[in-house]
Amino acid sequence: MNLALMGFGTVGTGVEEILFKKKDFLSQKGFDINIKKVLIANANKKRYPKDDSIEFTANFDEILNSDVDTVIDVTSNLEETYKRIIELMNAGKNIITANKAVVSKYFEELNETARKNNVYFSYEASVGGAIPIIHPLMEELQFNEINSVSGILNGTSNFILSEMEEKGLDYDVVLKKAQDLGYAEADPTADVCGFDSQRKIRILSSLSYNAKIKEEEILTLGISNIKKSNIEFSKNNNYNIRLIANSQLKGEKIYITVMPMLVKDPFFSNTIKSLNKVRVTGEYFGEYRFFGAGAGKLETADAVIRDLLRIYNCSEIKPFYTAEKNYKVSTDLENKYYISVKEVKDALYKVINRDETNDLHHIITKNLNFDELKDILNSYEEDEIFVAAVEEEK
Amino acid sequence: MNLALMGFGTVGTGVEEILFKKKDFLSQKGFDINIKKVLIANANKKRYPKDDSIEFTANFDEILNSDVDTVIDVTSNLEETYKRIIELMNAGKNIITANKAVVSKYFEELNETARKNNVYFSYEASVGGAIPIIHPLMEELQFNEINSVSGILNGTSNFILSEMEEKGLDYDVVLKKAQDLGYAEADPTADVCGFDSQRKIRILSSLSYNAKIKEEEILTLGISNIKKSNIEFSKNNNYNIRLIANSQLKGEKIYITVMPMLVKDPFFSNTIKSLNKVRVTGEYFGEYRFFGAGAGKLETADAVIRDLLRIYNCSEIKPFYTAEKNYKVSTDLENKYYISVKEVKDALYKVINRDETNDLHHIITKNLNFDELKDILNSYEEDEIFVAAVEEEK
Numbered sequence: 046m047n048l049a050l051m052g053f054g055t056v057g058t059g060v061e062e063i064l065f066k067k068k069d070f071l072s073q074k075g076f077d078i079n080i081k082k083v084l085i086a087n088a089n090k091k092r093y094p095k096d097d098s099i100e101f102t103a104n105f106d107e108i109l110n111s112d113v114d115t116v117i118d119v120t121s122n123l124e125e126t127y128k129r130i131i132e133l134m135n136a137g138k139n140i141i142t143a144n145k146a147v148v149s150k151y152f153e154e155l156n157e158t159a160r161k162n163n164v165y166f167s168y169e170a171s172v173g174g175a176i177p178i179i180h181p182l183m184e185e186l187q188f189n190e191i192n193s194v195s196g197i198l199n200g201t202s203n204f205i206l207s208e209m210e211e212k213g214l215d216y217d218v219v220l221k222k223a224q225d226l227g228y229a230e231a232d233p234t235a236d237v238c239g240f241d242s243q244r245k246i247r248i249l250s251s252l253s254y255n256a257k258i259k260e261e262e263i264l265t266l267g268i269s270n271i272k273k274s275n276i277e278f279s280k281n282n283n284y285n286i287r288l289i290a291n292s293q294l295k296g297e298k299i300y301i302t303v304m305p306m307l308v309k310d311p312f313f314s315n316t317i318k319s320l321n322k323v324r325v326t327g328e329y330f331g332e333y334r335f336f337g338a339g340a341g342k343l344e345t346a347d348a349v350i351r352d353l354l355r356i357y358n359c360s361e362i363k364p365f366y367t368a369e370k371n372y373k374v375s376t377d378l379e380n381k382y383y384i385s386v387k388e389v390k391d392a393l394y395k396v397i398n399r400d401e402t403n404d405l406h407h408i409i410t411k412n413l414n415f416d417e418l419k420d421i422l423n424s425y426e427e428d429e430i431f432v433a434a435v436e437e438e439k
Numbered sequence: 440m441n442l443a444l445m446g447f448g449t450v451g452t453g454v455e456e457i458l459f460k461k462k463d464f465l466s467q468k469g470f471d472i473n474i475k476k477v478l479i480a481n482a483n484k485k486r487y488p489k490d491d492s493i494e495f496t497a498n499f500d501e502i503l504n505s506d507v508d509t510v511i512d513v514t515s516n517l518e519e520t521y522k523r524i525i526e527l528m529n530a531g532k533n534i535i536t537a538n539k540a541v542v543s544k545y546f547e548e549l550n551e552t553a554r555k556n557n558v559y560f561s562y563e564a565s566v567g568g569a570i571p572i573i574h575p576l577m578e579e580l581q582f583n584e585i586n587s588v589s590g591i592l593n594g595t596s597n598f599i600l601s602e603m604e605e606k607g608l609d610y611d612v613v614l615k616k617a618q619d620l621g622y623a624e625a626d627p628t629a630d631v632c633g634f635d636s637q638r639k640i641r642i643l644s645s646l647s648y649n650a651k652i653k654e655e656e657i658l659t660l661g662i663s664n665i666k667k668s669n670i671e672f673s674k675n676n677n678y679n680i681r682l683i684a685n686s687q688l689k690g691e692k693i694y695i696t697v698m699p700m701l702v703k704d705p706f707f708s709n710t711i712k713s714l715n716k717v718r719v720t721g722e723y724f725g726e727y728r729f730f731g732a733g734a735g736k737l738e739t740a741d742a743v744i745r746d747l748l749r750i751y752n753c754s755e756i757k758p759f760y761t762a763e764k765n766y767k768v769s770t771d772l773e774n775k776y777y778i779s780v781k782e783v784k785d786a787l788y789k790v791i792n793r794d795e796t797n798d799l800h801h802i803i804t805k806n807l808n809f810d811e812l813k814d815i816l817n818s819y820e821e822d823e824i825f826v827a828a829v830e831e832e833k
Contacts, residue, residue: 063723067582074581074759175724177575184571184745187468188461311709329457329741330569336728347723351578360754365468 052120059346065095118142143170149244167352175344176337191253200319201236238267246290285314305433376415446514453740459489512536537564543638561746569738570731585647594713594733595630632661640684679708699827770809
């Protein structure tokens with residue numbers, strides 16, 4: 046099989062490394078795989094592939110018009126990559142992508158175009174790094190209803206939260222450390238503001254419920270306003286704060302949120318460093334939980350290679366997502382919230398749960414509908430308030 | 440696709456129920472599956488399939504000589520089922536089995552016969568109930584080295600241990616409760632003496648390391664001698680007792696054990712009721728953890744159906760296990776042990792770790808090689824001694 050790569054960053058070099066190191070081993074198992082070309086933005090930048098015969102090009106047409114069967118997208122670009130994937134599918138090429146931004150924003154279009162052209166569209170690496178989650182879900186969806194999906198889907202924010210907790214450090218200090226260690230990007234917005242988790246829960250939920258979910262319909266709160274005192278408060282009350290992505294199908298409604306949460310459930314609370322966890326419930330299998338490396342060069346490449354070998358053997362599941370279910374995305378869920386502000390304004394004052402609030406800097410609310418919470422959030426500047434849902438007692 | 444079932448117990452009725460309820464749904468997705476015949480031991484016993492047109496027979500030849508492509512084995516019989524599976528494979532039929540006793544005892548023969556006849560041999564349901572573990576492992580093994588596999592693989596013994604712990608009850612009382620609830624069989628030997636876990640870790644390890652491992656080479660200790668006082672001791676020392684199956688590949692040696700263990704690692708210690716957990720480490724994916732229902736009618740049937748749909752689509756991975764690696768199974772591992780006896784004999788007296796033992800009924804040993812431990816075990820009657828490994832401090 047001849048293939049091309051789009052992108053040669055962290056994951057791309059990982060894919061090339063595994064395919065190079067395992068060439069003989071794969072060949073013994075009947076997999077004869079050649080990377081014919083790698084698309085990069087800057088053709089003059091020196092690259093160091095393991096296989097030094099690999100050709101680099103900055104000209105997309107060389108990929109589009111080549112004889113490769115399959116293209117692996119490991120770019121992080123959104124609109125340009127989307128257009129290119131569509132062109133490649135229309136040219137009959139299978140697509141494997143680790144690009145969660147593209148998969149999330151254009152999930153309907155990508156599935157439809159793949160179906161129309163009868164090509165494979167595989168995106169295991171877009172959620173949960175090495176964790177096998179997309180493919181097992183696809184297998185279950187052939188005969189199962191999925192009821193809920195939740196998880197810790199962003200390793201960067203989990204690293205920050207668990208590190209603040211363990212070391213008693215400030216957010217800025219830990220963010221800087223995460224950046225120095227390569228866990229966080231120079232611009233950490235997507236991770237710490239919840240957008241990365243939002244994309245992943247959108248992908249998992251749309252696939253699971255066969256429903257269209259727009260990113261902007263997902264109630265998303267991040268951790269960028271968290272202070273040491275919020276961690277201390279949660280510790281003193283036997284909670285851990287984690288950024289949880291959660292979606293449930295109830296009746297004809299999908300409830301879907303990404304928000305910091307005060308949790309006691311050890312599944313979430315024990316998650317430290319940059320690990321990812323996913324929990325899925327379904328009709329026949331009951332509940333699964335998966336845990337593993339949510340990112341990393343070789344870990345993410347591992348997921349790409351699994352997709353690739355399935356496509357090689359024509360054993361991948363063809364796209365069946367049609368977004369045909371007319372479920373409404375709803376925010377009509379009641380929850381208690383933990384709210385930390387300097388000054389308590391009227392709207393907030395009214396919803397304080399007086400039995401559980403001893404200190405007006407650390408408020409636990411009554412059960413609130415999210416629409417009420419929104420009004421409260423809107424009465425503050427974005428950076429004045431830290432909000433987290435409080436896990437229901439079981 | 441026409442298929443036959445061998446056995447119509449708990450899992451068999453689950454398989455029939457799902458295929459009946461989801462007939463239209465599966466058909467829309469291109470799966471046209473018919474159960475042509477069900478083999479049962481007693482043809483006179485009244486059966487209640489969902490599809491009342493299903494034919495039952497007690498005559499194996501009717502299955503063997505039928506035109507079915509695939510046979511699902513959900514018996515719990517060992518030798519007879521083994522012979523039948525071999526005959527069916529030789530007749531060109533694919534085999535799906537949930538029968539861990541057969542898969543474990545005859546793993547080499549079953550894989551070889553499947554390969555020789557170019558048929559599928561799928562056994563996801565034999566380990567970990569609904570948890571997708573065999574198939575993900577097979578996918579990884581196409582390009583990965585697996586280094587270790589460990590887990591809580593027996594729900595019955597885990598139910599007993601966690602229930603004794605939570606309720607402060609005696610072993611016999613909890614065993615009786617487990618039997619009343621259907622979690623334990625009338626003869627609980629396979630579960631509480633560790634043989635069920637032994638079979639599962641043998642299957643996972645043989646597959647992972649491509650090595651022959653005989654069941655009797657696996658150091659196996661059960662929980663049937665556990666007393667309330669052992670649970671109390673472990674609680675007082677901030678441990679939980681769990682029955683852990685563990686295998687590691689180090690150099691040319693495989694270390695493989697099933698034994699009760701005093702654990703602090705929350706992955707194991709938080710496992711309650713009849714849940715199963717599996718942890719796998721490998722070359723590129725790092726570490727995965729899976730968690731789910733280790734048994735149950737529909738849960739186990741779910742795993743069978745996943746295998747079935749893969750075979751239907753010719754997308755199952757063909758058996759590649761050849762047992763070609765000459766790794767030695769070794770017991771040459773050092774560990775501390777917790778030993779509870781009424782009377783301390785000489786052999787045991789010599790290995791007491793005096794820093795950690797305050798009470799001669801609850802002994803913590805020095806680091807022992809398992810051969811030394813064996814001598815100690817042999818100096819006691821089997822029912823006089825409870826032994827558990829002590830998790831290494833990290």
